[in-house]
Amino acid sequence: MDRDWASPLDLDAVAAHAGYSRFHFIRAFKQVYGLTPGQYLSRRRIERAEELLRTADLSVTEICWLVGFGSLGTFSARFKKQTGLTPSAYRERHVGQGAGLIPGCYALLWSGGFKSFGNRAGEGDAKGDEQGDGKAAGAGPGHRNSGEGG
Numbered sequence: 001m002d003r004d005w006a007s008p009l010d011l012d013a014v015a016a017h018a019g020y021s022r023f024h025f026i027r028a029f030k031q032v033y034g035l036t037p038g039q040y041l042s043r044r045r046i047e048r049a050e051e052l053l054r055t056a057d058l059s060v061t062e063i064c065w066l067v068g069f070g071s072l073g074t075f076s077a078r079f080k081k082q083t084g085l086t087p088s089a090y091r092e093r094h095v096g097q098g099a100g101l102i103p104g105c106y107a108l109l110w111s112g113g114f115k116s117f118g119n120r121a122g123e124g125d126a127k128g129d130e131q132g133d134g135k136a137a138g139a140g141p142g143h144r145n146s147g148e149g150g
Helices: 011-018 022-033 037-055 060-066 072-083 087-094 104-111
Strands: none
Touching: 011 022, 011 037, 022 037, 037 060, 037 072, 037 087, 060 072, 060 087, 072 087
C-alpha cells in the first residue's frame, strides 16, 4: 500500500498475499497499525496530496485523481478530517513558504498522470505492442520525441 498508494486497493489480493483470509487480515492489520487497511491507504493518499498541494501547480481535482480518489467530495471530506483544512485552504496556507510550484505538466508526468505515454519499467501493452516484441514503439526511459522527422 505504501508503494502503490494511487492504485485501487484489492483487499482480497493483499490478504491472500499475506496468507490470511480477508477478515483475519483486517483484524490483524488494525491491531498492528491502529487503522483498517482502507483507513491506512486513505491516510497515505492524503499525505501525498498534501505534498502535491504544497509543491505542484495542479488543480485540487487533478490532485484528487492522481492520489487515487475516485470522488472529489470524498477526497475533500477526508482531507479536511485529517488536516483540519479543505484542500484549497491548505494550499493557501502553505504555498509561498518554500520554492516555487512545479509546473503541473511536469508534476503529472512525474507522478504517472499521463498513462497514455507508454508503460513503466518495460511492462508490455497489447495496444502499443506494434512491433510484436512486448515493447511499445517509442516507449522507454531514453526515448525523446523531438517532433522532427527522420
